[in-house]
Amino acid sequence: MAEQSVLILKGNIIFTPDARNFKVYRDSYLIAVGGVIREICPALPAQYQALRIHDYTNQLIIPGFVDLHTHGAQFNQRGLGLDYKLLDWLNRYTFPEEGKFSDPDYASRVYEAFASELIAQGTTRAAVYATVHLSTSRLLFAVLARRGLGAYVGKVNMDANCPDFLKEDTAKSLQATEEILAEWTGNSLVKPIITPRFAPTSTRVLMDGLGKLAIKYDAAVQSHLAENTGEIEWVRELFPEHREYHQVYQHYHLFGRTPTLMAHCIHLSDNAMESMKENQVIAVHCPDSNMNLSSGIMPVRKLLNAGVKVGLGSDVGAGHSLSMPQTMIRAIQLSKIKHALEAEHQPLTLPEAFYLATKGGGSFFGRVGSFEPGYALDALVINDTAAGWDMEPLEKLQRFIYTGTTADIAARYAAGRKIG
Template sequence: MSVRAYRGPLLHFTAAPTSAGEGVEYFADGVLVVDDGRVRQVGPAAAVLAALPADCEVRHHPDHLIMPGFIDTHVHFPQIDVIASYGEQLLDWLNHYTFPAEQRFAEAQYAAAAAERFLDELLRNGTTTALTFCTVHPASVEAFFSASTRRGTRMLAGKVLMDRNAPDGLTDTAAGGIADSERLIEKWHNNGRQSYALTPRFAPTSTPAQLQKTGALLARHSDVYMQTHLSENSAEVQWVETLFPERTSYLDVYDHYGLLSERSVFAHGIHLRDRELRRLAETGASIAFCPTSNLFLGSGLLDLQRLQDFGVTFSLATDVGAGTSFSQLQTLNEAYKVAQLKGYPLHPYEAFYRLTLGNARSLHLDHCIGNFEAGKEADFVVLDPNATPLLAYRSRQCESPWEKLFLLMTLGDDRVVAETYVNGARVYERRQYR
């Protein structure tokens, strides 16, 4: 791939930002130089352009904003089929919508078509990396990673493990599920830009035998990820207490079976006790905050300040299909409102940090994605602050970068994403920006 440069307003994060702008690098007229799919240089246009070869192609986006690609830390690729389904809370949602939809993924052709649709939707919304649930069927994992490999995207995913409390067409066995997972790890983990995540759906759908075997497999593959759900819904928490009366808490179920580590991502975590938060902090496990899903299912409001006080790492996620949008901008919109209700001031710098470098750090991928540090993989988006008449009107009134970011996270959606790049190659272009 030849060297290319991308010019325009440019923003990324070098560290966790402050509201004063520390950790934020912004160029009103900047240039990102990409060489063979990786970042070569970023800086002010005057300095960078002067050092480029005369024949270097420069793509100019003067009225846009260039940022690193967005990262989603919790999403279900099979649930594109049930997004915006009416009227249930978590447990009924699973039984009435999710489980029937996921049974269709037993057909490899169906799973392959769904993976294509899902990844296209991610890229259309500027999301270039996601930690993803597949279904219990190994073919769903094959379909997902194959589609991701063709696009060159960096993705993390895994086969769901469920050996009880689910329909027959969606259950495996303790031994069979682990054997399938081990084969998929050997084939896909660290295969190009793909990473594997062991994926017990949640404690109620796994027997103690399956959880024990999952922990043992995780111990044998210490660089594999682990993703599951935790304390999303009050009825769910009570159910776990009845299924595991010998354990002291919901988190203690996972802890007992060796599922807590720095590579463990627990979606939701709304109803956690103090001792559970202390244990998350001790082990480095993180919470994926899923505001649109939490509101849609009536699960509750995550207290971000409480996580901060206990030193628990958290990230931002869409949780499609209970989450109501693939757009991370819409996710930030709802995250801001949840934070407001809990008294937490979610500054736009922190919000966009979470979508980029912060989420990369939570997944231990900040060595390769998340900002424009030289040598990192060139996944980035070109955002259009004039995508709608209202955005265009309000953008002209902004005096600072953070004000423009706040407009994007409150008024923006998929229409804002003008272009998406993966490894320096354009994989999505919105033909009509306005």
């Protein structure tokens, strides 16, 4: 065993092996070999005694956060134009902003700042949209890889119903996507993901080609689904041959044929939920965005009860913050409002929300988001500054989630390497 490949962290270790409860190991050792967790021990086993210990005694060690839906290119747009609803917000703010990503200097500045903020906030894995631009999408891959983050990165595809300065030629869009797939498939940390923005900005030919690329490269897929009632009506007009929105994606092999993320999933029929479950499509809950754009409340309890896998997304820039603890809180708060309106929707609990932002979302990346043996060592060290007096580790964690800031994260590890 090469000495440098062993990583030992000591502290109060907390994670959610399932959605019901936090598991707490007080004053214990988290041992990873080659970036993969081997075991948690109350005392250091003899074979590791000579090795360096990263001593975080009295601090918390928790899994890194997973953001399953965010737009790197909208980082400089946070907080702007949020009195609009989705389609006006896209036309007035987002499309003009994304148009700037033809400029590599601008793109590079925004993507570097985006990566810095992801790391600061304790996000160690993310599924990220770039823009339609091939060259600056490549920049985003390179920036995240250099920073040591785990990510799926999507060059956006759009060949219809968007401004001319973003509208792609269909064949060129497919070709650019294939170039990226060829370049980044097989990278261990930063992987490509096929990203038709959403059905309304895609022609049938584009979606057909993207579905074929997904199968050819066994590549993941991400898009938006059933976020806003105007959007849903528009999809009905554009694709009258399909009864429901999700069937448009499904028809083109973009709905679970390969691992698939669908953001929002607010206004879904029971049939659509059943189809998500059957096709193992992950619904990404983006509560901050849904409030900001008045999109509605995702019926997260109903999706979970239906057996649909759920993760959490910041959806920056419709969401205004990359903080996954804040995203957890908003998911919980929205679920409580939903419960107040319709009592049968039981609210999310804190361990459930934590699970969604770690092991639940992490499952899209493989064995990520937990501290069980075989999982990638993605970890955060949370210091005491957010805590009060005489608090148990679990109370400190609650306090951090609700009131913590980036300054309370003392160290960050992704795939066994210290980052930031």
